Amino acid sequence: MRTRNLELTVGAFILAGLLALAVLAVKISGLSPSSAGATYSVHAYFDNVAGLTPKAKVTMSGVTIGQVTAIEFDKTRYSARVDMDINRKINTLPADSTASILTAGLLGEKYLGISVGGDDEVLADGSEIYDTQSALVLEELIGRFLLNTVSKEE
Amino acid sequence: MTDSSDYIVDLQQITFRRGSRLIFDGVDIRIPRGKVTGIMGPSGCGKTTLLRLIGAQLRPDSGAIWVNGQNIPELGREQLFAARKHMGMLFQSGALFTDLSVFENVAFPLRVHTELSEAMVRDLVLLKLQAVGLRGARDLMPDELSGGMQRRVALARAIALDPQLMMYDEPFVGQDPISMGVLVRLIRLLNDALGLTSIIVSHDLAETASIADYLYVVGDGQVLGQGTPDELMNSDNPRIRQFMQGEPDGPVPFHYQAPDYLADLLHREQK
Amino acid sequence: MSVISRVALLGRAGLDTVSALGRSGIFLSNALLGRTRFGNSFALLLKQLYSVGVLSLAITIVSGLFIGMVLALQGYNILVGYGSEQAVGQMVALTMLRELGPVVAALLFAGRAGSALTAEIGLMKATEQLSSMEMIGVDPLKYVIAPRLWAGFISLPLLTMIFCVVGIWGGSLVAVDWLGVYSGSYWSNMQNSVEFVDDVLNGMVKAVVFAFVVTWIAVFQGYDCEPTSEGISRATTRTVVYASLAVLGLDFILTALMF
Numbered sequence: 001m002r003t004r005n006l007e008l009t010v011g012a013f014i015l016a017g018l019l020a021l022a023v024l025a026v027k028i029s030g031l032s033p034s035s036a037g038a039t040y041s042v043h044a045y046f047d048n049v050a051g052l053t054p055k056a057k058v059t060m061s062g063v064t065i066g067q068v069t070a071i072e073f074d075k076t077r078y079s080a081r082v083d084m085d086i087n088r089k090i091n092t093l094p095a096d097s098t099a100s101i102l103t104a105g106l107l108g109e110k111y112l113g114i115s116v117g118g119d120d121e122v123l124a125d126g127s128e129i130y131d132t133q134s135a136l137v138l139e140e141l142i143g144r145f146l147l148n149t150v151s152k153e154e
Numbered sequence: 155m156t157d158s159s160d161y162i163v164d165l166q167q168i169t170f171r172r173g174s175r176l177i178f179d180g181v182d183i184r185i186p187r188g189k190v191t192g193i194m195g196p197s198g199c200g201k202t203t204l205l206r207l208i209g210a211q212l213r214p215d216s217g218a219i220w221v222n223g224q225n226i227p228e229l230g231r232e233q234l235f236a237a238r239k240h241m242g243m244l245f246q247s248g249a250l251f252t253d254l255s256v257f258e259n260v261a262f263p264l265r266v267h268t269e270l271s272e273a274m275v276r277d278l279v280l281l282k283l284q285a286v287g288l289r290g291a292r293d294l295m296p297d298e299l300s301g302g303m304q305r306r307v308a309l310a311r312a313i314a315l316d317p318q319l320m321m322y323d324e325p326f327v328g329q330d331p332i333s334m335g336v337l338v339r340l341i342r343l344l345n346d347a348l349g350l351t352s353i354i355v356s357h358d359l360a361e362t363a364s365i366a367d368y369l370y371v372v373g374d375g376q377v378l379g380q381g382t383p384d385e386l387m388n389s390d391n392p393r394i395r396q397f398m399q400g401e402p403d404g405p406v407p408f409h410y411q412a413p414d415y416l417a418d419l420l421h422r423e424q425k
Numbered sequence: 426m427s428v429i430s431r432v433a434l435l436g437r438a439g440l441d442t443v444s445a446l447g448r449s450g451i452f453l454s455n456a457l458l459g460r461t462r463f464g465n466s467f468a469l470l471l472k473q474l475y476s477v478g479v480l481s482l483a484i485t486i487v488s489g490l491f492i493g494m495v496l497a498l499q500g501y502n503i504l505v506g507y508g509s510e511q512a513v514g515q516m517v518a519l520t521m522l523r524e525l526g527p528v529v530a531a532l533l534f535a536g537r538a539g540s541a542l543t544a545e546i547g548l549m550k551a552t553e554q555l556s557s558m559e560m561i562g563v564d565p566l567k568y569v570i571a572p573r574l575w576a577g578f579i580s581l582p583l584l585t586m587i588f589c590v591v592g593i594w595g596g597s598l599v600a601v602d603w604l605g606v607y608s609g610s611y612w613s614n615m616q617n618s619v620e621f622v623d624d625v626l627n628g629m630v631k632a633v634v635f636a637f638v639v640t641w642i643a644v645f646q647g648y649d650c651e652p653t654s655e656g657i658s659r660a661t662t663r664t665v666v667y668a669s670l671a672v673l674g675l676d677f678i679l680t681a682l683m684f
Contacts, residue, residue, distance in 0.1 A: 003468070003471075006471055006472065006475050007471060009475060009479050010471055010474045010475050010478070010479060013474070013475075013478050013479045013482065013580075013583065014474075014579075014583060016482075016583070016587055017582070017583025017584070017586050017587055018583075020583070020586035020587045020589070020590040021586045021625075021629075023590050024522070024586060024589060024590060024621075024625050025621055025625065027612070027616070055620075206556075209560050211556060211559060211560070234562075235562045238560060238561065238562040239562065241560070242560075243557065243560045245553040245556065245557050246553070247552050247553055249552055249553040249554050249556065249557035250554070251554055251558075252549075252552075252554070262561065262563075263561045263562070266561060266562060266563050267561075267562060308557075311561075
């Protein structure tokens with residue numbers, strides 16, 4: 001009799017623990033059954049990717065459509081190559097769309113925003129986004145500002 | 155003297171040290187089969203250590219311990235496990251498993267060493283409990299029993315496997331007269347009825363001498379004397395005499411080491 | 426005391442510590458490895474899971490709740506100054522999962538279950554139960570110690586997970602229901618910044634390591650103690666102190682390694 005109760009309570013305890021793990025997985029870290037293969041990969045080259053990290057989101061019109069998978073330095077083109085996975089359902093992106101590195105929120109988290117172009121051709125697996133806009137770097141901004149003010153004065 | 159097969163336990167030249175203290179220095183003790191043997195001596199002389207050496211909880215620094223023809227310190231784990239089936243030990247505090255009932259406690263050795271059916275185990279447990287007079291207490295928990303009753307249950311557990319050798323570690327300590335009487339009677343009865351050999355380690359002279367067939371007096375790392383209780387009572391050896399007669403002063407001095415009494419007092423007065 | 430004898434004392438203390446460590450290592454391997462002679466080790470484990478795990482649930486849940494609530498409260502107070510109070514969700518979650526969850530749950534476990542284990546085993550040693558078990562032919566390391574070790578290894582990670590969940594939920598009670606942070610931003614910000622592998626699993630790795638260390642210390646101190654009432658009380662104190670220090674020290678090392 002006692003053993004029965006014992007088994008039940010211990011079983012309930014273990015279940016509670018596993019349930020907690022499940023809750024942590026789903027509700028707290030937002031882990032969703034990633035339908036792997038439901039994405040296609042494109043890449044883009046940037047002069048400066050300051051602050052962009054892998055796993056950063058790729059958005060269009062503010063909606064997340066993909067994720068940055070890798071960032072590497074390309075030594076032949078002397079720029080940064082960013083690879084990203086885009087949801088297969090979004091398969092009508094024109095080939096001349098622009099990819100820009102934007103800053104989200106006050107804490108400066110960098111993400112990729114894609115603005116639509118007008119080409120008939122669409123991006124497919126392995127395509128390159130040609131039109132890119134690098135991250136805004138503060139020092140360059142200041143430099144540009146100073147240059148402008150100086151040239152204005154002249 | 156007689157053939158060694160008459161001795162169930164034969165300790166030969168046992169030397170044992172604990173830290174820097176020499177507890178036993180070349181001790182020889184023989185326990186005759188089928189008899190009750192008492193091992194006595196002043197506190198701290200290592201009597202309990204002897205039992206632990208026989209039961210292989212401790213290893214001697216040198217010497218051999220023959221139990222039923224096997225040298226205990228040299229046994230491997232499997233052999234030791236088998237050997238322990240034939241030895242039962244009653245600890246000073248009973249040492250019942252506090253989380254098991256009386257029944258479960260007595261059944262424990264049976265379940266470990268045998269594969270008897272539950273019905274058989276039950277019968278054996280009841281048999282053993284009946285022998286110690288506690289069959290009715292079988293469903294109680296150890297903390298519901300008095301000290302004396304705990305010891306009796308522990309005794310039932312120790313004889314559960316019908317061992318050939320029973321060892322009692324200070325069984326009479328702190329017992330009221332009734333429990334004492336019960337225990338004394340049980341030890342002798344079980345020894346004779348079950349054909350056991352019993353070793354009693356104690357410093358309770360009267361009780362032990364009343365049931366023992368043979369006595370060893372141990373002290374200072376050696377055997378001070380051995381013989382039947384009557385022989386020892388009439389011994390000439392001053393140390394045995396002091397122990398057996400309970401004399402406060404003798405080879406074991408009354409006064410702890412101290413400087414000269416008069417000088418000590420005067421020294422303080424002068425201050 | 427002269428300098429030499431002080432140094433000798435220090436040396437002796439060092440040697441004692443090393444030999445104690447060695448003893449505890451041998452103790453652990455003897456308890457966990459090798460086969461058992463008695464059946465039904467599962468029933469023993471079950472019993473220990475109950476007394477070590479289930480009975481620690483109450484303190485874990487209550488503490489988790491309060492810590493989560495305090496985190497949310499303090500976090501809100503600080504973040505609201507930067508206008509970032511929607512970040513309170515991710516703050517509570519990350520703090521709980523990475524640090525407070527594993528560490529505090531382990532400390533509570535050491536205090537509640539650890540000291541109970543030490544006292545229980547120490548008492549069994551003092552009343553010669555372990556010796557009599559040995560005389561009957563049952564290895565107390567396998568019968569008494571091993572189930573308790575496994576119970577600890579299994580229980581603490583589970584307790585840690587429950588602690589984290591309860592804490593984060595408690596944080597939401599304070600932040601959303603009381604302080605008025607928008608429920609959507611509490612949870613979605615959290616989901617966006619909490620990584621399952623990096624945060625949740627790493628926190629669990631910590632919990633597993635802590636479970637191993639705390640339980641090991643607790644059972645060893647009980648087994649190794651002097652079989653007197655004084656010895657038991659000293660051993661219990663040692664368990665709580667050593668286990669706590671070990672948890673905090675390992676936490677630093679693990680954080681440096683993993684994050």
